[in-house]
Amino acid sequence: xxxxxxxxxxxxxxxxxxxxxxxxxxxxxxxxxxxxxxxxxxxxxxxxxxxxxxxxxxxxxxxxxxxxxxxxxxxxxxxxxxxxxxxxxxxxxxxxxxxxxxxxxxxxxxxxxxxxxxxxxxxxxxxxxxxxxxxxxxxxxxxxxxxxxxxxxxxxxxxxxxxxxxxxxxxxxxxxxxxxxxxxxxxxxxxxxxxxxxxxxxxxxxxxxxxxxxxxxxxxxxxxxx
Numbered sequence: 175x176x177x178x179x180x181x182x183x184x185x186x187x188x189x190x191x192x193x194x195x196x197x198x199x200x201x202x203x204x205x206x207x208x209x210x211x212x213x214x215x216x217x218x219x220x221x222x223x224x225x226x227x228x229x230x231x232x233x234x235x236x237x238x239x240x241x242x243x244x245x246x247x248x249x250x251x252x253x254x255x256x257x258x259x260x261x262x263x264x265x266x267x268x269x270x271x272x273x274x275x276x277x278x279x280x281x282x283x284x285x286x287x288x289x290x291x292x293x294x295x296x297x298x299x300x301x302x303x304x305x306x307x308x309x310x311x312x313x314x315x316x317x318x319x320x321x322x323x324x325x326x327x328x329x330x331x332x333x334x335x336x337x338x339x340x341x342x343x344x345x346x347x348x349x350x351x352x353x354x355x356x357x358x359x360x361x362x363x364x365x366x367x368x369x370x371x372x373x374x375x376x377x378x379x380x381x382x383x384x385x386x387x388x389x390x391x392x393x394x395x396x397x398x399x400x
Contacts, residue, residue, distance in 0.1 A: 217353045219314060224345035227313045231348050232395060234316025238370025239383075240391040248275065248343065248396050256339065257281035259392055260303055263337050269304035271327030278341070279305065289327040295334060303337040304388075309365075311348045311393075312355045318342065318393065319355060320366040329366050338388040340368075344395045 222230065232242045243259070245251045260268060260282055267285040279286070287293075287301050307325035308318050318340050320326045332338055342348065349355050359365060372387030383389045 218350040228344045231313035265302040273324030298334040304335045318368045321363040333387045
């Protein structure tokens with residue numbers, strides 16, 4: 175049996191396409207395939223309180239050059255903070271997902287640009303900032319996950335503008351690990367995983383930001399209670 179035969183057999187086995195009778199094509203993978211592997215992976219690394227998990231998220235986001243802010247609740251204090259952050263960036267226009275809570279931007283002077291299917295990439299590129307919620311945040315990796323829900327909008331509105339502000343409810347939307355995050359996410363939705371501003375490095379490790387998305391990522395951690 176060649177390696178090719180084994181690989182093809184494994185693919186057929188995984189797809190449930192094994193014929194009932196004698197195989198007409200290459201032989202199937204060994205019956206023990208996939209059964210002798212210990213899948214008891216760690217779901218998190220160490221025990222933490224909810225507060226410690228949020229602190230770890232903030233630390234790792236900062237390591238990835240995201241700018242972390244904090245506020246209490248998602249009411250007036252958040253609205254004031256968003257107004258200040260957008261003003262400091264000189265944002266004259268801001269993209270708004272369809273169900274972003276309106277009061278979040280109540281004090282913002284910038285022109286609201288709504289997430290519309292007919293918007294062209296050129297139109298989106300002329301928008302200064304975008305504000306969204308998130309689906310979940312992963313503390314161990316410093317990752318924010320968007321799933322296209324109405325408070326986050328379509329993926330493209332968070333990739334084209336150069337400045338992205340994400341609002342994370344803490345600790346409600348913060349988990350320790352990727353496995354825990356996957357348990358909260360719908361795999362059929364368009365998931366966008368963000369760890370810091372968009373960046374890449376060439377062979378000499380010269381870092382270039384903004385290649386695939388925003389150069390500036392600001393994360394607002396909204397504590398649920400004092």
